[in-house]
Amino acid sequence: MLTVETDPAAAGLDATRLARLDARLARWVDEGQLPGFLVTVARHGDLVHVGSHGYRDVEAGLPVTPDTIWRIFSMTKPVTSVAAMSLYEEGAFELTDPISRWLPEFAEPRVYVAGPAAKPVTVPATEPIRIWHLLTHTSGLTYGFHHVHPVDAAYRAAGHEWGTPPGADSAAVSRQWAALPLVFQPGSEWNYGVSTDVLGRLVEVVAGKPLDEVFAERVLGPLGMTETSFGLRPDDDPALLARLYGPGLTPLAAFEKAAQQKPAFLSGGGGLVSTAGDYLRFVEMLRAGGATPDGGRVLGPRTVAHMVRNHIPGGADLETYGRPLFAETPLRGVGFGLGFSMVLDPARYGTVASVGDYSWGGAASTAFYVDPVEDLTVTFYTQLLPSSTLPIRGYLRSLVHQALL
Incomplete structure (x- = not known):
């Protein structure tokens, strides 16, 4: 109260x-x-x-x-960022680590350079998406509800606007985003997007348990929330x-x-x-x-x-x-x-x-x-x-x- x-x-x-x-x-x-x-x-x-x-x-x-x-x-x-940093404090990862170490679907990201959402022209990422890119929204990931970039439209076409495809869990959603182009080369710009959602999935893999259990153990429980x-x-x-x-x-x-x-x-x-x-x-x-x-x-x-x-x-x-x-x-x-x-x-x-x-x-x-x-x-x-x-x-x-x- x-x-x-x-x-x-x-x-x-x-x-x-x-x-x-x-x-x-x-x-x-x-x-x-x-x-x-x-x-x-x-x-x-x-x-x-x-x-x-x-x-x-x-x-x-x-x-x-x-x-x-x-x-x-x-x-x-x-809350997700704090949970991730509590794992960092235990030596679970470095902020510069590529996320593909835990999320192999992001091993070879592609970056949009031209074309429509349905048939984009892409190039390989010049460096991997790193954990600090997720924390800082410099990963190149985006949101479908932006309605600005062709990649935003590709997110919407895949069922990602204000929600995600029905029944898809964190692992499935992460794979779906990894299959879509990045808006820019990792680390080169700032763009508000699903970076923290991907971070949540990474936290699950690192901790070996669902995100709600990680939150309960590392944040909500200790704070009496x-x-x-x-x-x-x-x-x-x-x-x-x-x-x-x-x-x-x-x-x-x-x-x-x-x-x-x-x-x-x-x-x-x-x-x-x-x-x-x-x-x-x-x-x-x-x-x-x-x-x-x-x-x-x-x-x-x-x-x-x-x-x-x-x-x-x-x-x-x-x-x-x-x-x-x-x-x-x-x-x-x-x-x-x-x-x-x-x-x-x-x-x-x-x-x-x-x-x-x-x-x-x-x-x-x-x-x-x-x-x-x-x-x-x-x-x-x-x-x-x-x-x-x-x-x-x-x-x-x-x-x-x-x-x-």
């Missing part, structure tokens, strides 16, 4: 000014642009603010509650799962079944559902440098620090090095590490923020960020797809930071 632990003033925040955050978010709800939301603000490890408004199910009149279950989509990616899973568990109340909406609060019925039960494909890139209280445990672990509330440890502090520094070659930002496509972050003034984006230049970013603030979000507009300068974490939950519908993430930073004293 989410319980405010510290008065905002004791943590250096003005409660009156912090109320502006809830008021601005609630305006979107009252205007019919957002179904409902829940937001948390914590500083120095103490929860100082919880705000909510609106409905988890507009049609049924069910309000947002602390135990609402949210589809967190790509906020699964940092009992309400996070791949789809609803048999004992979960389906009425607690927030309904998914598109712009104009149009219910997205086609997505409803996807999270109702454990799927065949355990998507390391977007398959988890969670509650605000549960995911806050994960975010606070990051803020604490890998430590758990009971004195245990998921990762070492230097590993976390390495993950949240910019790994884009030359220290470039994503606008310079990446493709101007959808991502769960603005691209100007933002770098990318091993599973997280980070603010490199707040002025170029265009929002009040600290240098080194790191974050990620989900396709249904969920988001979190950690500000190590202010020792602050913010998490936000709603169910509006796509996340580019409203400029929520910029408002989160500006409205929290204006309340800091």
Whole structure:
């Protein structure tokens, strides 16, 4: 359960000014642009603010509650990255290792150079896809829902847009992606895609067990995250799962079944559902440098620090090095590490923020960020797809930071 632990003033925040955050978010709800939301603000490890408004199910009149279950989509990616890095800390691999050592289907990747999706002209990759390419989204893999590149169309033709072919498990899905061309030579550009899903499959092979068991053993269990899973568990109340909406609060019925039960494909890139209280445990672990509330440890502090520094070659930002496509972050003034984006230049970013603030979000507009300068974490939950519908993430930073004293 989410319980405010510290008065905002004791943590250096003005409660009156912090109320502006809830008021601005609630305006979107009252205007019919957002179904409902829940937001948390914590500083120095103490929860100082919880705000909510609106409905988890507009049609049924069910309000947002602390135990609402949210589809967190790509906020699964940092969990997968942390699980992978926990294996790295045990010496299971080096970040520069080719992924074909564990996933032989990627032994001879081809790279698109011309032609239509059905008959692309390709050339051999000049270097293998390496583990750090997956962690940094520089592998050349893409998403079918981008609708920009011929390879995106090839993904859709193979059944990969907002989902994967019915019944295909992680091994089958990985082989299907490996059979498609890369968008560019590994390591040469940044492109948001299924890299973290492939990383999840690699983690399964390295650990010798399904991804949900790896998560339970290495992340969820140590953090006491009992309400996070791949789809609803048999004992979960389906009425607690927030309904998914598109712009104009149009219910997205086609997505409803996807999270109702454990799927065949355990998507390391977007398959988890969670509650605000549960995911806050994960975010606070990051803020604490890998430590758990009971004195245990998921990762070492230097590993976390390495993950949240910019790994884009030359220290470039994503606008310079990446493709101007959808991502769960603005691209100007933002770098990318091993599973997280980070603010490199707040002025170029265009929002009040600290240098080194790191974050990620989900396709249904969920988001979190950690500000190590202010020792602050913010998490936000709603169910509006796509996340580019409203400029929520910029408002989160500006409205929290204006309340800091």
